[in-house]
Amino acid sequence: MTGQSGLSWIDILVILIYLIATGYLGWLGYRGTRSAADFLVGGRTVHPIIMAVSYGATFISTAAIVGFGGVAGLFGMSLLWLTFLNIGVGIFIAFVFLGEPTRRMGHRLGAHTFGELLGLRYQSRAVQIFAGALIFLFMPLYSAAVMTGGSIFAATQFGIDFEVALLIFALITAAYVVPGGLKAVMYTDTLQGFVMILAMFFLLWFTYSQLGGIGEAHRYLTGMADMVPAKLQAIGHQGWTEMPAFGWGAIQYNLWYIVVTTIILGVGIGVLAQPQLAVRFMTVRSRRELDRAVPIGAVFIMLMTGAPFIVGSLSNAWFAQHGPLLHGTVETMINADSDGDSDRAMVALRRANDAGAWVPILGKDDKPAVVPLVISTREQVHDNAGESFELVSGRSSIITYVKGQADRIIPTYISTAMPHWFGIVFFLALLAAAMSTMSSQFHTIGTSAGRDLYEQITHKPHGSEPSLLAMRLAVIVGLLVAVTISYTVREGYVIARFTAIFFGLCAAAFMPAYIGGLFFKGVTRTGALASMSVGFGISAFWLLFIKAKEASAIGLVQLVTGGKPSLLADVPNWPVVDPIVVALPLSTLTLIIVSAFTRKPDDDHLVQCFSKQNEARSLRQRLDSTF
Amino acid sequence: MLGIPDPWVAVAYLGCILMTIVSLIYGLMRRNAAPDEVTPIDRDWAIEERKTDHDL
Structure with a gap:
């Protein structure tokens, strides 16, 4: 890096x-408005x-x-x-x-x-x-x-x-x-x-x-x-x-x-x-x-x-095109260019040690790190044992330089x-x-x-x-x-994942009750509470037991499954699906169904929430309750 | 299109620009359309909001 x-x-x-x-x-702002x-x-x-x-x-x-x-x-x-x-x-x-x-x-x-x-x-x-x-x-x-x-x-x-x-x-x-x-x-x-x-x-x-x-x-x-x-x-x-x-x-x-x-x-x-x-x-x-x-x-x-x-x-x-040069030996060719000046290959990386010999760079698993390289030059050099080999130099995608850390x-x-x-x-x-x-x-x-x-x-x-x-x-x-x-x-792309978890949780738990409350007078208190509970409950369950990356990091799912990262670990794709896909439709459905069968808010309250003409009364009520 | 072979990605690229243009047109057309009045309720709300901020 x-x-x-x-x-x-x-x-x-x-x-x-x-x-x-x-x-x-800032000073201007603090002086006044x-x-x-x-x-x-x-x-x-x-x-x-x-x-x-x-x-x-x-x-x-x-x-x-x-x-x-x-x-x-x-x-x-x-x-x-x-x-x-x-x-x-x-x-x-x-x-x-x-x-x-x-x-x-x-x-x-x-x-x-x-x-x-x-x-x-x-x-x-x-x-x-x-x-x-x-x-x-x-x-x-x-x-x-x-x-x-x-x-x-x-x-x-x-x-x-x-x-x-x-x-x-x-x-x-x-x-x-x-x-x-x-x-x-x-x-x-x-x-x-x-x-x-x-x-x-x-x-x-x-x-x-x-x-x-x-x-x-x-x-x-x-x-x-x-x-x-x-x-x-x-x-x-x-x-x-x-x-x-x-x-x-x-x-x-x-x-x-x-x-x-x-x-x-x-x-x-x-x-x-x-x-x-x-x-x-x-x-x-x-x-x-x-x-x-x-x-x-x-x-x-x-x-x-x-x-x-x-x-x-x-x-x-x-x-x-412009990144720092990397060096190594070709493992396999990816794409041989016709004029030979931009061959691409999987290259085992090497670096020159203090003695000037080219030694392998080891990856996380203690094996030589192999990365894709756009090769720009080739030359004959010697390794530690004095053996001659072809050293290639070139550049790679940024993923190589940051070692996969997004x-x-x-x-x-x-x-x-x-x-x-x-x-x-x-x-x-x-x-x-x-x-x-x-x-x-x-x-x-x-x-x-x-x-x-x-x-x-x-x-x-x-x-x-x-x-x-x-x-x-x-x-x-x-x-x-x-x-x-x-x-x-x-580990991984945590910034995006944390943001996505919070946004998804808010969407599943709050969105139906929030939007329903703004536009529909028939949405009830019980409906809102049920919708929020379902949205949050399913999201939490999904993050704890289904979504492999989060579930395995929290660790509860391994206790239930005997070490697997998800309850659906054997079913492809489900362990990477976000909870919002399941939780948001279900919390919306819950809001609609429960609201249909529970007691509606009283008319006075709905007038206060929705009617333009009621602003003065609302103000008076609030002032009354404050003092 | 634009050197992007996948139409789904190209549509996203152009869609961002298009959506911004739609927003610009909306803002220009509606810039004076809605009323701009501050009611006593609005003012009362702002006073309490300012107090909460200040206390915090």
Whole structure:
């Protein structure tokens, strides 16, 4: 892996300019209006660009860029379907169809957390406590994904150990989050959003121009299909510009189900039921502001997810053309080129030892590491015993350089291919993006613990001192749990997997009750609670006993099956299917069936939830209950 | 198309651009269509939200 350390004067200048600009905007924000709620209180309009970019910056973080960009480097451009859903579902459907009903209902009911919105809509403490508990318990998984992404990037960019980077990252987060930096300052969010936009434009332009333009870059990547690692080929990887092989009942279709069900559907649809997203809608001033945020949000998300997915995939082509040279001996030819200057072969890697002899590089299993190489030169050299042999030199896909660790792909590409100053700017923007995302996450954890759990269980009023203490403690506990998860779990593409688990869980448990509650008066309290229980129960069962990667990591399934990683280990494909595919339809069905046979909410409550004319009465009722 | 042989991937690539264009057109057409009023309920909600943020 290529790490860089040491700062030149230009790096220091870039850092200083960035910090001064951020500090100045932060100071401006703290002097006056700083958050969306402040703008709303003051009755002022937020410029739609500031609204949309600060909104996007809250949700886009290291998880999307480092985690999912890395997965695209591993699995290819099929991940662009996720970008398509991010724009079509996460922006268009969310803003156009869910934003205004959420905002209106949240304001009328006086809801300030996602759990409170559901609880007040269904007049049920149980619903609120259930939602709050789920968010409090599982949101740290998503925070861990963001933290891991930032730490891996810092480790690669500055050439330090992951553990050191994680420690620094955790301390910065604690310093930012614990003393009260939880509140997003819109101007600084917007600045880092713009830095990210410029960085993504530069990243795309640089990558395409280095590879000869859009068509040429894609064609070269397509031609590298025979360099896909054998392990990935075995599960259906057909090349970085192809969808994985589709079918059912054989291991060679596994990748299709990983990409489509976990990565694309789990995250692409799960975004609709994200608790922070729903609460963010409530901070919007009006329907007009939501409409105006759609185009900017779409452009922002296209760049923030599309660019890393394209660049992640193309980083394989860049490394095959410009990456550091690797050396070794040919094991088998993959593809002999007619003019002999770009033969491809499986090569057993070697390195020159101190004495100048070429010795094998051993892999994890203590056997010589064999990787696909685009051969550029051949020469006769000697080994340890003085025997002469042909040494080939060449380059490989980025997967070889990062030893198959997807989470290292984007950081390695940026630290190797891009100018160092760009890596610094990119890191600072990522750090800021991670901070604003984690602010939002820990804010959600804190308010869920305080308002949804503590206040509902103990019947304490809003804002009481013990409740505030519960919120603050929850933030600290959430932070410690997230750091522990980041430190402990490192294998595979954990950033994307953690994100997908949280998004999928939210979708299955919350989405039917949330959307049903916004649009259908006939949805009942029992129906909502049953739907949430079924969605969560099936997801949890699936993660514990069926989905092999997660189940085997948790370890419970081995006790039941005598060592197998899944209850369905002998049935191909099921162990890689995401729980959302089963849990979401069943929780939706449960909501419909149970609501049909249980007592409907009373009319007065429905009027308060849905009628425009009832706002004054709702306000009076709320004020009455407060004082 | 675009050097991408698999139509499913090419459609995703172009679909992202198309969806962004649809969003741009929607935003332009609707930029002044919806009302922009802050009701006492909205303001009341924002005051409590700000208080929660501040307390936390």
